[in-house]
Amino acid sequence: MVLWGGRFSEAPQDSVFELSRSVHFDWRLAPYDIRSSKAHLAVLERNKLINSEDASKISRALNELAEEVATSKFAPIDSDEDVHSALERGLTEKIGAAGGALRAGRSRNDQVTTDLRLFSIDHMLQVADLVVKLQDAILAKATEYADDPAPGFTHIQHAQPLSFGHELAKHAHAFARDLDRIEDWLVRTSVSSLGAGALAGSSLPLDPQFTAKNLGFERSFENSIDAVSDRDYVCEALFIFSMIGNHLSRIGEEWTLWASTEFSWAKVSDAYSTGSSIMPQKKNPDVAELARGKAGRFIGNLVAVLTVLKALPFAYNRDLQEDKEPLFDSFDTLFLTLPAVTGMISTTNFDRQKMAEAAPKGFSLATEIADYLVRKNIPFAIAHESAGKCVALCEKTSRELHQLTASELHSIHPQLDEGVMVVLSVDGALKSRTTSGGTAPSLVKSQIQAAQARNDLTRKEISRKVAKFSEMMNQ
Numbered sequence: 445m446v447l448w449g450g451r452f453s454e455a456p457q458d459s460v461f462e463l464s465r466s467v468h469f470d471w472r473l474a475p476y477d478i479r480s481s482k483a484h485l486a487v488l489e490r491n492k493l494i495n496s497e498d499a500s501k502i503s504r505a506l507n508e509l510a511e512e513v514a515t516s517k518f519a520p521i522d523s524d525e526d527v528h529s530a531l532e533r534g535l536t537e538k539i540g541a542a543g544g545a546l547r548a549g550r551s552r553n554d555q556v557t558t559d560l561r562l563f564s565i566d567h568m569l570q571v572a573d574l575v576v577k578l579q580d581a582i583l584a585k586a587t588e589y590a591d592d593p594a595p596g597f598t599h600i601q602h603a604q605p606l607s608f609g610h611e612l613a614k615h616a617h618a619f620a621r622d623l624d625r626i627e628d629w630l631v632r633t634s635v636s637s638l639g640a641g642a643l644a645g646s647s648l649p650l651d652p653q654f655t656a657k658n659l660g661f662e663r664s665f666e667n668s669i670d671a672v673s674d675r676d677y678v679c680e681a682l683f684i685f686s687m688i689g690n691h692l693s694r695i696g697e698e699w700t701l702w703a704s705t706e707f708s709w710a711k712v713s714d715a716y717s718t719g720s721s722i723m724p725q726k727k728n729p730d731v732a733e734l735a736r737g738k739a740g741r742f743i744g745n746l747v748a749v750l751t752v753l754k755a756l757p758f759a760y761n762r763d764l765q766e767d768k769e770p771l772f773d774s775f776d777t778l779f780l781t782l783p784a785v786t787g788m789i790s791t792t793n794f795d796r797q798k799m800a801e802a803a804p805k806g807f808s809l810a811t812e813i814a815d816y817l818v819r820k821n822i823p824f825a826i827a828h829e830s831a832g833k834c835v836a837l838c839e840k841t842s843r844e845l846h847q848l849t850a851s852e853l854h855s856i857h858p859q860l861d862e863g864v865m866v867v868l869s870v871d872g873a874l875k876s877r878t879t880s881g882g883t884a885p886s887l888v889k890s891q892i893q894a895a896q897a898r899n900d901l902t903r904k905e906i907s908r909k910v911a912k913f914s915e916m917m918n919q
């Protein structure tokens with residue numbers, strides 16, 4: 445069914461209908477479309493634009509339809525153009541002409557973006573819940589390894605030793621920013637567009653504020669033209685997903701590297717690995733690789749919608765129908781990727797001994813020598829030079845810094861006395877890094893605790909919002 449046709453003498457060509465048809469992907473908006481129809485019905489009835497007999501008929505039919513959509517008893521057919529027309533067909537099949545009454549004062553232009561906002565809020569809360577679970581897995585793993593030293597890298601070259609728990613916990617801070625962005629997005633997206641009509645508002649006595657409240661939105665639109673054309677919330681969601689995707693891809697890269705034979709730090713569990721069809725010995729970290737690869741889709745989907753919107757005239761243009769598939773795809777991809785990465789992290793074990801042995805290698809304690817001299821008031825440039833000489837001596841004699849003798853150190857700089865031997869150990873180096881946020885294991889543990897406390901608060905906040913949203917949907 446299509447919702448227009450009165451002024452046309454010919455039906456659309458098949459190719460035109462196929463091109464413009466969206467029901468095969470926008471059908472997932474159906475529960476939100478039904479719910480926003482109930483809100484619209486309430487305002488029509490309240491303002492006597494529909495008699496109470498028709499209103500209760502429509503209300504009953506909408507409830508039935510919701511049930512039938514949920515159980516797939518009612519589904520779109522080939523001749524339905526989009527979710528709105530399929531549902532109006534469902535209503536008219538049940539109650540005849542009264543099924544078309546809801547179109548008063550409402551256009552698909554304000555309807556579709558209201559539905560999409562409700563869909564996005566509902567699904568964004570599910571994303572947030574999955575990110576909170578991922579955070580739990582990261583922080584638990586970080587706690588396990590807080591006391592274990594490992595090499596830290598810059599340029600993928602040994603830089604300075606780290607607590608491996610610190611190395612793992614860093615990811616939780618990146619995802620905490622994503623959760624902040626989601627919280628912020630929820631505030632900005634909580635705007636109802638119903639009442640904007642096609643573009644100019646309505647001459648009927650509607651009440652956009654009442655409808656907004658009924659649908660759990662924080663406020664109603666302020667400019668009807670903007671209301672029907674604003675898809676900023678879609679782009680912002682896709683940007684958040686691109687950031688989450690990037691953060692997942694960086695975990696994927698690390699895990700892939702750490703599971704390599706050369707590193708052999710990570711033992712990824714069999715349940716989160718896959719084999720090769722030709723090489724029987726292979727155990728590949730495919731979850732990590734897919735997490736890395738999916739980042740391309742998230743960014744692609746963001747760029748797709750931004751490009752549709754560039755220079756697009758305001759109000760409604762059919763180009764806007766192109767907003768949904770990229771958004772749906774990014775949601776679906778996150779729902780697949782986040783639980784798999786969470787499971788992979790929880791079930792990976794690391795080789796403590798191997799990491800500890802590697803920690804002082806690559807002259808990673810050179811900064812300790814320079815800092816030691818600075819504490820003795822030697823200007824840093826001279827301290828840096830002396831530490832460099834220590835490295836050169838080690839390179840010449842094939843040793844690591846902690847293997848230099850007291851007299852060798854002393855001959856490089858007279859202030860390099862026995863005290864330097866204390867910091868020239870991985871343990872000493874780690875314990876000395878006590879600036880807030882640093883890698884000293886005692887600090888790492890409190891950083892993890894603080895991050896966990898914050899994650900627990902976010903979890904509570906999200907479940908409160910989920911409960912509120914589902915209460916609204918069930919009204």
Ligand code: ARG
Pocket residue numbers: 466470526552553556760762764765
């Ligand atoms: N299927 C359309 C979309 O997703 C609904 C709005 C159609 N509006 C219109 N004026 N043709 O954008």
